[in-house]
Amino acid sequence: MSKKPKIALYWCASCGGCEEAVVDLAEDILQVVEKAEIVFWPVAMDFKRKDVENLKDGEILVSFINGAVRTSEQEEMVKLLRKKSKIVIAFGSCAYTGGIPGLANSYSKEEIMNYYYKEGITVFNPEDKKPTPQYIEKNLSFEIPEFYERVYALDQVIDVDYYIPGCAPTRNVVKNSIFTLFSGNLPPKGSVLGASSKALCNECPLNDTKPEKITLKEFKRIDKNQPEKDKCLLIQGFACLGPVTRGGCEALCVKASYPCTGCFGPLDGIEDYGAKALSFLASLIDSKDEGEIENIINEWMPNPLGIVYKYSLPKSLIFETKNKKNGG
Amino acid sequence: MKDNNFEPKLLGIFCNWCTYLAADLAGVSRMDYPANLRIVRTMCSGRIDPQFILWAFRNGADGVLIGGCHPGDCHYIEGNYKTLRRYKFLKRILKEMGINEKRLRLEWISASEGEKLQRVVKEFVEEIKKLGPISNDDAFKKVLTSTKGGKK
Ligand code: SF4
Ligand code: SF4
Ligand code: SF4
Numbered sequence: 001m002s003k004k005p006k007i008a009l010y011w012c013a014s015c016g017g018c019e020e021a022v023v024d025l026a027e028d029i030l031q032v033v034e035k036a037e038i039v040f041w042p043v044a045m046d047f048k049r050k051d052v053e054n055l056k057d058g059e060i061l062v063s064f065i066n067g068a069v070r071t072s073e074q075e076e077m078v079k080l081l082r083k084k085s086k087i088v089i090a091f092g093s094c095a096y097t098g099g100i101p102g103l104a105n106s107y108s109k110e111e112i113m114n115y116y117y118k119e120g121i122t123v124f125n126p127e128d129k130k131p132t133p134q135y136i137e138k139n140l141s142f143e144i145p146e147f148y149e150r151v152y153a154l155d156q157v158i159d160v161d162y163y164i165p166g167c168a169p170t171r172n173v174v175k176n177s178i179f180t181l182f183s184g185n186l187p188p189k190g191s192v193l194g195a196s197s198k199a200l201c202n203e204c205p206l207n208d209t210k211p212e213k214i215t216l217k218e219f220k221r222i223d224k225n226q227p228e229k230d231k232c233l234l235i236q237g238f239a240c241l242g243p244v245t246r247g248g249c250e251a252l253c254v255k256a257s258y259p260c261t262g263c264f265g266p267l268d269g270i271e272d273y274g275a276k277a278l279s280f281l282a283s284l285i286d287s288k289d290e291g292e293i294e295n296i297i298n299e300w301m302p303n304p305l306g307i308v309y310k311y312s313l314p315k316s317l318i319f320e321t322k323n324k325k326n327g328g
Numbered sequence: 329m330k331d332n333n334f335e336p337k338l339l340g341i342f343c344n345w346c347t348y349l350a351a352d353l354a355g356v357s358r359m360d361y362p363a364n365l366r367i368v369r370t371m372c373s374g375r376i377d378p379q380f381i382l383w384a385f386r387n388g389a390d391g392v393l394i395g396g397c398h399p400g401d402c403h404y405i406e407g408n409y410k411t412l413r414r415y416k417f418l419k420r421i422l423k424e425m426g427i428n429e430k431r432l433r434l435e436w437i438s439a440s441e442g443e444k445l446q447r448v449v450k451e452f453v454e455e456i457k458k459l460g461p462i463s464n465d466d467a468f469k470k471v472l473t474s475t476k477g478g479k480k
Contacts, residue, residue, distance in 0.1 A: 106424055108470060150470050275378035278421060282413040288399065293416050304417065305424040317382035318425055318467050 005061035005182075007032075008040035008052070008081060009091075012074040013101045013151065014067030018092040019043045021168035022064075028175055035182055036061070040081075052080055060085040062181055064164075068094040068101045068314065069152040072133070073145035082158040087181070089193070093167035093263050095154040097273065098314030100167070102151045105313045106305055109149045153314045163192045167263035167311060170249050195248025197268055200260055204242055204251040206232045215286035219300035222259060233259045234284075239300075239307065244273070244280050261310050272317045274309035281308070336390035336456040340367040340449075341376050345403040347395025349439035354446050361449040364456075365393065373397070374407025378418050381432060391431045391456040393448070398436040408436070426466030428459055 011019055022029065023044075039060060040047045063085040069075055082088055093099040104112060117123060117130045133146040154160050164177050177194030180187070187193070201207050210232035220237040227233055233240040233254060240259035242251070246267050253260050266273040287293050301307060309316055342348040348369045354361065370376055373396030381392050394415065396408040411434065419429045435448050462468060 105470065106426070108466070270379075272379045272382055274421070275382050275418075278417045279378045279414050282417040283410045285413045287413075288409050290412065290416070293413050297417055297420060301420075303424075304420050308421065316425075317379065317386040318427065319470070320386065 004035065004037040006039045006055075006059060007036045008060050008063040008085065009038070009043070010040065010063065010065050010077060010081060011043060012065065012067030012078065012095070012154075013070040014092075014094055015100070016043075017168040018066035018094070021092070021166075021171070021174055024171055025174060028171075032178055049077070049080070052084055055084045057083055058086050062087045062089060064089050064091045065154055066091040066095050068098050069154060069157045070101065070104075070148055070150075071145040072148070075148075075157055078154065078158050087161045088154075088158065089177075089181075090154040090160045090163045092169055093165065093265065093311040096163045096165055097265050097312035098151055098153040098319075099311050102153070102312065102314040103306060103309070105150050105319050109147065113147075150319065151314050156314065156320070161189050162187070163190075163265075165192055165195050165246060165264040166249060169194070170252060172250070173248050192246065192265075192268075195246050195264055198247050199267060200242040200245045200247040200249070200251060200254075200264065203247045204232075204254050206230065206251075206254060210235060214284055216284045217286050218296060219281075221300070227257045227259075229257065233257075239281055241277055241280075244270075244276050261307075263311050265311065272315075273312045274305075274316050277308040278304070334457060334460060336364050336453060336461070337388055338365045338391045338393060338449075338452065338456065339384045339389045340365045340393045340395060341373070341380065342367055342369055342395040343373045343397055343403075343408075344369050344371050346397040346401065346439050347373075347435070347437040347445065350395070350437045350441050350445040353439065353442035357442055359442055359446045361446045362453045364453050365449050372402065372404050372407035373411040374402070374404065376411060376414075378414055381418065385427060385431070385462060388462070390459070390462045391433070391452060393452055394432075394434045395437050395445070396434070398438055401438065426470065427462070427468075428465055430455060430459060431462065431465075 009022065040052050063081045065078055065081065065088060069078060090096045094101055113130055117125055118128065131144055131147065133144060135142045135144060164173060166173055173194040180193055196203065201210065214235055216237055218237060219239050222238055227236055227238060238259040240254065241262040242254065242260045245260055245262045246264040248264055262273065262277060266276060270276050285293055285296055287296060297304065313319060342351060351367055373394055376394060384392050394411065396411050397403065399408060402408040415434045419432060422432060423429045433452055437444050437448065
C-alpha cells in the first residue's frame with residue numbers, strides 16, 4: 001500500500017471546464033501525482049463507485065469536487081466522498097457558489113422539463129416522454145437519478161472545508177491551493193484558497209486609469225461596443241465587476257478587453273455577492289430621476305439577474321436553504 | 329392559500345433624520361397604525377445595503393418599507409438618491425427571482441409627516457395582506473418544495 005496521501009476528483013453539474021483546469025496544470029500535475037495517489041477521477045481514469053465505497057472513512061486526504069448539485073446521484077456521491085475524506089474542497093464557481101447552472105434556479109423544474117422535452121424548437125418528442133426516476137419498459141424497470149427542484153452549491157449539501165474560486169479556477173490558483181494543502185499549513189476552515197483577499201481592481205493593469213469617483217449615464221454592452229485599450233473598462237461604461245470581486249485571476253478577462261463578470265466570487269465578509277454587485281452598479285448611475293433611472297437599468301440590462309448573480313444565485317440569501325442555518 | 333387572519337410581518341428601515349422622527353411624531357401624537365411594522369433605524373437610507381433587505385425576506389419578513397428624506401433634503405446630500413437607484417435595481421431583481429416586487433416599498437417621509445407615515449403603513453399592511461405570506465411567492469416555493477435534495 002502506498003504511503004502517499006490519497007486524493008479524489010469528482011464532477012457534479014459541471015461544464016467540464018474545471019476538469020480541464022486540472023489537466024491544464026500540465027507538467028505541474030506530475031508534481032501532484034508524485035506527492036499524492038489519485039484514487040478516484042472518473043473523468044480521466046477508470047474508477048467505479050465501489051472503489052470509493054471500499055475505502056475506509058476518512059482515508060482520502062482531499063476530495064476536489066467541482067460542479068453544482070442538481071441530481072440525486074450527485075447528492076449521493078458527494079455524501080459518500082464526504083464520508084471518506086478528511087478535507088473536501090469546493091472547486092470552481094459551480095461548487096463554490098452554484099455557478100452558471102445555478103441560474104436555473106430562476107425557473108421551476110417544470111418549466112425546465114417542458115422546455116427541454118417539449119417546447120424547445122429542436123425537440124421532437126411526439127410521445128411526450130419525460131425522464132422519471134422510475135422508468136418501466138416491457139416489464140423491466142430502470143432507475144435514473146432524480147432531477148431536483150433546484151440547484152445547490154456544494155456546501156448546501158455537505159460540509160465543505162475550503163473553496164477554490166473561479167470559472168474555471170486559473171492555473172496559478174489551482175497550483176497555489178494544492179501546494180497550500182500539501183504544505184500541511186492549513187488555513188482556518190471555510191477559507192478561500194489560492195486567491196487574493198483584495199478586490200480584483202488591485203491587480204488590474206488598468207487600475208491607474210480608474211478615477212476615485214465614477215458616474216455613468218449609460219451602461220455599454222460588450223457585445224455591441226468595442227472597448228478602448230488601456231483604459232479602465234468601468235469608466236468606459238462597461239459594467240466591470242472588478243471592484244466587488246475577489247482578486248487572484250490576475251485580471252484575465254480585463255486583459256482580453258472583457259469586463260470582469262465576477263467568477264471569483266465575493267470578497268470576505270460579503271454574504272450575498274449579487275446584492276453587493278447591484279448595490280455597486282446602481283450607485284454609479286448618474287441620475288436623480290426615477291424614470292430615467294428605470295430606463296438606464298432596463299435599456300442596458302435585458303437580464304440583470306444574470307449579470308449580478310451570474311455565478312451565485314443558489315447562494316443568494318433568497319435561495320440559501322434554511323436548514324443550514326438551523327443546523328438541520 | 330387565502331388566510332384571512334394573516335398578519336404580515338413587516339420591517340421598516342428608516343433614516344434617522346426624517347422617517348424615523350416621523351414615526352416618533354406619530355407615536356407621541358397618538359396616531360395609531362398597525363402593529364405589524366417593526367422599525368430599524370439607520371443614519372441614512374443610503375446606508376441600506378440590499379443585503380439587509382434580502383436578509384429580511386429570507387428570515388420571514390413579508391414586506392420591507394424603506395423610509396428616507398425627500399429628494400434634496402438628505403442630511404448627507406445625496407444618500408437618498410443612491411437609495412432610489414438601488415431600490416429600482418433591486419425591484420427588478422426581486423421580480424426575476426420570483427418575489428412579488430410590491431413587497432418592497434420606498435417612501436420619502438419627512439420628520440413632520442407623521443400623518444403620511446400612518447397612511448403609508450396602513451396602506452402597506454393592507455397591500456401585503458392581499459399578497460399573503462412571502463412563502464406563497466415563487467422563490468420560496470422553489471426552496472421549500474425541494475425536500476429531498478440539499479439536506480445535510
Ligand atoms: S465553475 Fe465554470 S468551468 Fe467549472 S464547471 Fe462550473 S461552469 Fe464549468
Ligand atoms: S477595468 Fe475593471 S478590474 Fe480593472 S480597474 Fe477598471 S473596474 Fe477595476
Ligand atoms: S476577470 Fe473576473 S470574470 Fe474574469 S477570471 Fe477574473 S474574476 Fe473571473
